Amino acid sequence: MRKIPNNGNLKMTKVAYPMGLFVCLFIYIAYIKWHWASATQAFFSITEAAAGARRGQQAQGPLGTTAHGHKVFYGIMFDAGSTGTRVHVFQFTWQPGETPTLTHETFKALQPGLSAYADDVEKSTPGIQELLDVAKQDxxxxxxxxxxxxxxxTAGLRLLPGEKAQNLLQKVKEVFKASPFLVGDDCVSIMNGTDEGISAWITVNFxxxxxxxxxxxxxxxxxxxxGSTQxxxxxxxxxxxxxxxxxxxTSLQIFNRTYKLYSYSYLGLGLMSARLAILGGVxxxxAEDGKELVSPCLSPSFKGEWEHAEITYRISGQKAAVNLHQLCASRVSEILQNKVHRTEEVKDVDFYAFSYYYDLAANVGFIDAEKGGSLVVGDFEIAAKYVCRTVENQPQSNPFMCMDLTYISLLLQNFGFPENKVLKLTRKIDSVETSWALGAIFHYIDSLNRQKSWAT
Incomplete structure (x- = not known):
């Protein structure tokens, strides 16, 4: 006997299947919402702990967002200079539409500079790793x-032969790539001298x-x-x-504004490179055949050795030098001839001066060695004349003092600064180092944000 289908059961099946699918879908959506809420809460909790229990803070891309709309972010800049390598670890807060605020900086320096490892790049690794550990702790x-x-x-690597410089940079990049930080293809580079000046300008004006x-x-x-001056x-x-x-x-775009800057870096006119040029070295x-380099800028009775860029030179003062400053100024003028562009507007702009400007001014007592201060451009010439005149009777701990002061005095005059122009000399503003590193990391992060905006 043929079995007749039960139409009532068939109808129930047609209704039950959609209902079952709906219930499953509802349960799935509820689970997803619960899981997302739990994950988000956990994410917030982890970030709060990492940032010092800031309420409502969320790590988002390179930024952490506080409940008040302020973002917290960090940047690490290694400054590989001619005499040492320094790490700057910066912490910032930022609110959209406003300029970021620097809330903390950690700084550490190691000597010698990277260029000292040009012939054995593996020896550069421990120092780089030590500075990376500073960032990890901070x-x-x-x-x-x-x-x-x-x-x-900067200049230390710019002055190395290309292949040696690239080998050093490649080694640093390998160490960086193995670190837990955000590392791009352009994470390691030799800084254009003009960019160095622009970054320092950003730092000071910020x-x-x-x-x-x-x-x-x-x-x-x-x-x-x-090695250079900017x-x-x-x-x-x-x-x-x-x-x-x-x-x-050059045009600079930062913080949603564009600035047309006058900026130039003179490679070879940094104080150490200038010393070598004044001495007659290359x-x-x-020195050819190891001969002695003789200079009118050194005390006539001076004889000694000087090391620059891993090369040791025998140096001495010029005998029977009568007016040391006059002879030295003549030699320095030869080195600077047609090397520096003069612009009249500098006399009307307030200027800050750093690095060896600061060191020399502190050495002769024009400014406090810790706090800095101000002087007029003519003070360098006054000090140069005095030191050069008394160098025989009052030997300096630095035999180059007469040369260095004379060089700085004439360099500033060649830039167009009058004798009565006031310069401010400082190492820190509001307890923050006035190096180019802060400006450089700002510029780098700003460019990352612009790339992100373009991508979206």
Missing amino acids: IPFDFWKATPLVLKA LIGSLKTAGSSSVGMLDLGG ITFLPRVQGTLQTSPPGYL EGKP
Whole structure:
């Protein structure tokens, strides 16, 4: 007998299947919502602990967002200079539409510079690793992957043969790639000298608050390193923009504003490189046949050795030198001839001066060695004349003092600074180092944010 289908059961099946699917879907959605809420809560809790239990803080890309809308982020900048390598670890808070605020900086330096390892790059690793450990100790664990890590090398590596410099940079990049921080393809590079000046300009003007509002009066920046010297300022006179040589003007985009800066780096006119040129030596080469380098800028009775860029030179003063300062000034003028562009506007711009400007001024007592101070450009010439005149009777701990002061005095005059021009000399503003590193990490992070905006 043929079995007749039960139409009632068939109808129930047609209804039951959709109902079952709906119930399953409802349960699944409820689970997902519960899981997302739990994960988000856990994420917030971890980030709060990492950032010091800031309520409602959320790590988001390179930024942590507080409940008040302020974002917390970090940046690590390695400054690979000619005489040492330094790490700067910066912590910032930022509210959209405003200029970031620097809330903390950690700084540590090691000697010698990276260039000292040009012939054995493996020896550079322990020092780099030691400085990376400083960053790890300073930055909360949950921010590591979102914190940009960058190394910028300056004149020390710019003066090395290309292959040696690249080998050093490649080794550093390998160490960086193995770290837990945010490392891009451009994380390690030799810094363009002009970028060094621009970054220092950003640092100073950020710290004095002139970048917070459009149209604020800015200050200029003078930096005298070992291998190069930089001058950077924001021109207000049309004549400066019209008469500046090619390569001296550059556009800077930062904090949603664009600045047209006068900025130039003179490679080979840093204090140590200038010493070598004044002595008659050639960068990167020992003296021919080991001969003694004789200079009118040294005491006539002086004989000794001087090491520069891993090369030792025999040096001595010029015999029967009568007016040491006059002879030295003549020699320095030869070195500077046609090397420096002069611009009239510098006399009307407030300038800060750093590095060896600061050190020499402190050495002769013009400024406090810790607090800094101000002087006029002519003070360097006064000090140079005095030291050069008394160097025989009052030997200096630094035999180059007459040479260095004479060089700085004439360099500033060649830039166009009058004798009565006031310069401010400082190492810190509001307890923050006035190095280019802060400006450089700002510029780097700002460019990352712009790339992110373009991508989205």
